[in-house]
Amino acid sequence: MTPQRWRRVKNIFDAALDAAPEGRESLLAEACAGDPALREDVTHLLESFDRSDSFIETTAVAENLGLFDGPAPAISEGDQIGHYRIDKQIGSGGMGEVYLATDEKLGRRVAIKILREEFARHEDNVRRFLREAKAASSLNHPNILVIHEISIGDETNYIVSEFVEGETLRQRLGGKPLNLAEVLDITIQVAEALNTAHGASIVHRDIKPENIALRPDGYVKVLDFGLAKLVEKREDFLQSDGNQTAKGIIMGTVNYMSPEQAKGNEVDERTDVFSLGVVLYEMIAGVTPFRGDTKSETFANLINAEPQPLSRHAPNIVGELERIVSNALSKEPGARYQTMKDLLTDLKGLRKQLEFENGYNGNARRDTVTGIFASGELPELLRPDRNSIAVLPFTNIGADVENEYFCDGLAEELLNALAKIKDLKVAARTSAFSFKGKNTTVSEIGNALNVRTVLEGSVRRSGDRLRITAKLINAEDGYQLWSERFDGEMRDIFKLQDEITLVVIDKLKVNFLSKEKAAVLKRMTENPEAYQLYAKGKLHSSRLVLPEVQKGIAYFEQAIAVDPGYAPAYVELANAYTPMVLTNDARPSDVMPKAKAAARKAIELDDALAEAHTALAVTTFWYDFDPGEAEKQHRRALELDPRSSQSRFAYAHFLSNTGRHDEALVEIRRARELDPISLVTNAIEGQILFFAGEDDEALKSLQATAEMDSNFWLTSLFMTRIYMKRGSWDEAIAAATKARDLSHGNSEAIASIGSAQAKAGKTADARVILRDLEERAKVRYVPSCTLAQLYLALGEKEKALDLLEISFTNRAAIMAFLKVDPGWDALRSEPRFVGLMQKMNLG
Known part of the structure; x- marks a missing residue:
């Protein structure tokens, strides 16, 4: 069955399930008119589902035969069943309850499953159960639970098995x-x-x-x-x-x-x-x-x-x-x-x-179920992959210090090209570039990024002349595997990049398919000037400080002016705009439509660009409040590039905000595996844990992030929420104050200080902060929902709701947290709040 055919069958199947039983026949006749095979497929699916509906996700012997509708026997600690003394109840299910007991004859602990009284009323079913249970108990294998005894009689019906600790x-x-x-x-x-x-x-x-x-x-x-x-x-x-x-x-x-x-x-x-x-x-x-x-x-x-x-x-x-x-x-x-x-x-x-x-031995130890890797920290499924590499920023050894952008850009282009090879694991840019300017050994880098090889190099540029030296180094012992010098002119930059990439692939002995080679050698622009402007934009926008981000935007716009077909430049333009909204540095209506337009243009130019679909997903969710379309774009991005840490990070954020916590944790951990030293990824993992109700784990995660870099302000902001939930007001105020100072006055951090003060009974101090924020809002953008947070802490619910409705009208990105942030719990029963959730498609 083709995907298109399956979607049609599935849509009709769903509609039939929703229809009243008496209307199902006419629905099928209309939906499947002229296509008997389609009707047969849908009917077969419906029949199978109807047969399953009473029994799925239950204990079959119980539900299937209608045996266990009545109450279970009343068993208490110390009761005696045969020669078994009941110690305590340890579980329950459709068939009855499970107890820990002591076998007084043999002095061992056992588990007893007490069956419901109705079980014995169906003799044929009892005979079948006994026949099958006896067959199971006859099995003798160290990995099969041992059945000690089965007793079916007029009084208590039970099964005795070994008790498994763990x-x-x-x-x-x-x-x-x-x-x-x-x-x-x-x-x-x-x-x-x-x-x-x-x-x-x-x-x-x-x-x-x-x-x-x-x-x-x-x-x-x-x-x-x-x-x-x-x-x-x-x-x-x-x-x-x-x-x-x-x-x-x-x-x-x-x-x-x-x-x-x-x-x-x-x-x-x-x-x-x-x-x-x-x-x-x-x-x-x-x-x-x-x-x-x-x-x-x-x-x-x-x-x-x-x-x-x-x-x-x-x-x-x-x-x-x-x-x-x-x-x-x-x-x-x-x-x-x-x-x-x-x-x-x-x-x-x-x-x-x-x-x-x-070089590991799966049977070498039995002291822990985690087995080979005792730390349990390698869900990527291998130790440093045989084919794995980190591409470090190349060193500028020319006289012009302004060539830093070119060195970073060259390394990033090589990284992106290598990442297109399925048989090669490439460390993400954020993590690899985090070692820039640090006195770190190659072995330390390899351990931190879980890679076996490191590509580093240098660039000497004099006018239009280039000399690029590239080196491959074994991360385990620090020995150089290969080194070569490449000379050319600026107009040859794309040819030089291709040459270096192909030599590295050859030296790594990577399996290299012809379609992958085409992807590796695919050029996003043929214009060296556009490329240089793009590289300058990346250098500035990656610094994540508003003036630098604004410089980056200007360079991306220049790159697009030089080459209107340069898809990655549109992607990075979108990526530069959206954080300005998430950190409250810009009014959403001023930048998000531009971000969305840039993402759409990138997809129009190159639909296979995963980052473009991620950028569109971000604007669609955080500005349009359209989770359905956002998820479609997120999934498309991951289909195109399942190894994109950026795409997994963004999808995790989306899943968390829509309340799908388990899925969010899977995705953010995948993102962290791909980009282990990314501060924002590690911090957001802590936030997702918090929204999932895992407060202790969230705090541990954020503390670990703070150890990576104590000056990353988001970590302190997220810690504030945990302390607020716990009622630890002094800690909350301290964490929020640190976030404010490190962020140079982020309005959400300031409001968090006031909220914690209000909760701590320091109402006068909180109102001073409120007045300051309202004055600030007259001259620069302050999201109304940030003020709402403070009004709610002061007990003014109606004012908080007024401001939330304004924030919805203004499309404030922070509104996307309404569903999961415990800070809004006091409003959840309010009709206006429920209405807002529904308008945002989060209800």
Whole structure:
């Protein structure tokens, strides 16, 4: 099914779900008129979903058979069940409650699952449950939970199993990806367990992070064979009606079930292969592959949609691992791994390959489940990649100090060209350029940026004559791998850049596809003058101080005047305008339409420019308040360049402000992996954690950012919010004061001082600040919502709402935080505030 066809099926499917049952038939007749195949596709999807609706995301033996509608037995600490003494309740679910107990005969701790009384009323179901539970308990494998006893009788019905200390994989994930060592270790152990079960003709059918336990000693346990079924050998199974589970009944959890399972079709061990593939995908990406905003959307995605490529979430994913996941997630059972043993073989082969290439041993230690990389800080899936490089700013050794822009520009052009090669990891500009002018060794740079090679060089320019020296250095030992001198004239600059790039690629022995070569050698302008003006603009705008940013804008506009077809110049023009609004340095109506126009022009000139789509997404969300269109542009940017730290950063910011915290944390951590020394990326990660309700983690993250650079004002501003929420008024005032001083008087920082003073009871001091801000607003831009923040702290809700409505009219960017900033919690029940949220499409 083509993507266009799938979208049409999906749209009709969604409309049919929303329609009243009696109106569904006429809707389908109209929507599918003249296309019987389309109607058949939609009908099949609806039938599968209807069968699943009662059972998805429940314990199947419970919900599927209608057994556990009544109350669970009343069990208290100290009660006796057989020779088991109840210690405490440790969990509950659809089937009943789970308790920690002591086996008084053997003196061991056990877990007891107490089943609901209604269970015993259905004899056929009890017999089936016992048959399948006995089959599961017969399995003997270190990675399978041990069943000690099953008791079904007239009184209490229960299952006794070993008690597993530790945590579930769901708890370990916490919405974030794991490192490669952990991913392989966990997946291989689960696959070993399932391979043993399949050898006994038992299929689990409910593999998910909640059913995978991680012990402190590193062992993994597969839990809950409650959905397990006996199957014949496949050649017999396909010809048999002897399925032990009723046909057409959906059993499993929708995010992790296989397509055939979702459709209610017969299943065999390949359904577990698919489910483990979903878990593997989630461990790498931090999200499930078929997730949707609703259960129906997730279900529909599972049946027909293809998952986002893993490289979208993990730009430097090992190619072989991506192939393994893709195979396991094939929608047709015949196209995926035919046995768990086949999957296991490939996983072990990959681990062995990585041990050889990267010098680690996945079985070398069992003292922690994090395995190979004890710090757990490498979710990029490899230690310094074999093909990885940082391009440092080239040194200006000419007489003209003004040539700094040219040296930086040359390095950035080389960096951008190399970044187009999929087999090469390139450190982001912000992190690589952070070492400019510092006395840092190459080894320290390699460790900080997680790269194995560093490209550095120098430029001597005399008039139009150029002499460029480039050097490749091994970051691990500091030895020079290659050095060469390139001479030419300014008119030859593009030719010289191409020459240096191709030599570096050759020296790195990187796999280099013909289409990648075309991308590397693609020139965004043929005009040396436009290029120099653009490079000057980048130098000034990157300093992030208003006068410098304004100089940068002037240079970008000159570059465009010289070459109107220079797409990157339009992108950087947009990127220079938007921060002025986010830091309250400019009125939105003065700069955001210009930023949006520049981004649109860049896309018109080059639709494949990821940064242009990101720039358009930013203006669309922060000025137009159109999250739907903004997300479309963000996704397009990441499709074009999944390794763009800038695009991931912007998308994370968007996801956070729309309340999608788990996804936001995945994206901001990817951005940080790509650009680890970026102060703004690290600070925004702290802010996203705060908006997600993770206050302690947010403060730790921001404190770590402050250790990187104590003079970065955003870190102090974000800390202020945490202290305010905690009621630590002195700390809040100190942090806000520091933010004000470091930012040279940012109005939001000033308002935060006043808000903290008001909350601390220093009302007179707060009103002095309020008056000062109102006076400032008469001569320069101060967002009305900044004043609203202070009025709200003083208890004047109506005035605060008046100012928020003005801010909406003025399109103040800070309004985009209304949904998630706890600072506005006092207004959330106010009808006017609710109305504002709806107008901004954030309701």
